[in-house]
Amino acid sequence: MSSVKAPKQVKKTTKKKPAAKKITKSMYLEWFESMLLQRRFEEKAGMLYGQQKIRGFLHLYIGQEAVSTGIVAALQDEDKIMTAYRDHGFALARGITANACMAELFGKKTGCSKGKGGSMHFFSKEHNFVGGHGIVGAQIPMGAGLAFAEKYNKTGNVAVCLFGDGAARQGALHETFNMAMTWKLPVVFVCENNHYAMGTSVERTSNVQDIFTLAEAYDMPSAPIDGMDCEAMFKAIYEAAEWARGGNGPYFIEAKTYRYKGHSMSDPQKYRTKNEVAEYKDQDPIEQVKATIVKKKYASSKWFEEIEAKIKTIVDESVKFAEESPYPTADELFEDVYIQADYPYIKD
DSSP: OOOOSSOOOOOOOSSOOOOOOOOOHHHHHHHHHHHHHHHHHHHHHHHHHHTTSSOSOOOOOTTOHHHHHHHHHHSOTTSEEEOOSOOHHHHHHHTOOHHHHHHHHTTOTTSTTTTSSGGGOOOBTTTTBOOOOOSTTTHHHHHHHHHHHHHHTTOOOOEEEEEETTGGGSHHHHHHHHHHHHTTOOEEEEEEEOSOTTTSOHHHHOSOOOGGGGGGGGTOOEEEEETTOHHHHHHHHHHHHHHIIIIIOOEEEEEEOOOSSOSSTTOOOTTSOHHHHHHHHTTOHHHHHHHHHHHTTOSOHHHHHHHHHHHHHHHHHHHHHHHHSOOOOGGGGGSSSOSOTTOTTOOO
């Protein structure tokens, strides 16, 4: 089993790195609340899937919340985020409401993608969350495209593009890395390495098991980060984003993390042992944040109880909202397809 502890930085650069951002009490409290919302939302979603109230695919993010929370906290509101189909955690961390997320899982019109995307295709222009994407690795060149647009328009924003360890085998990654470095695009690539792609370990699929080293072929700065540690993720992404924002080009982070659930709800998980899962649960990212809050006396036990109750109410209300929301009507098939309102090849 690959360890997530004590990663080493092997890619060096002579350019000055941006100063680290100070970690505060309020940040830790916000991280805990965000991570707990993601966890409780997905626990409820998994239960509802078992009741067949949620159909289709459902890929849970449980165990990886430090990655989404650390990344979102490190970015500016106008920065773009694009990820793969395990996207609920990022959507919630980015500020999309639990109501809109749950309604999307139910396929309702009030969902964040109007009920057309489902679990794998959350989207919000308002929150600069440019999707969940269902085709493995397809978001990698699109993430670079987002960064190209930001550079072209001189916005000063960066794009963060996430993909899994399985997608790191796609040829599009290498084409994109080469182009992004050549054009010095303001993009941070993040591989969420939860070790198993769908159900096959990294060790069985690649001779290169330290995925962050793939960037070396393109002279791209890179680093492995403990993806179970929210503070470590925050620091790494803040540094990488400011590096890219400063005109230095892309940066690649390999977040070594772990999912506690299967690849999807239909996954029997026969490819890993119960002991392995238990070992990673001992590194639970939410418990790590909670332990720091307790150690530093940032909050009382009553505060934790209040946050738990608050989030239970939010999640319960999101289910009620989703159940009571209408399904999209048939004419929605022709909406949001072409930007040209009078496109001539669509007939009533």
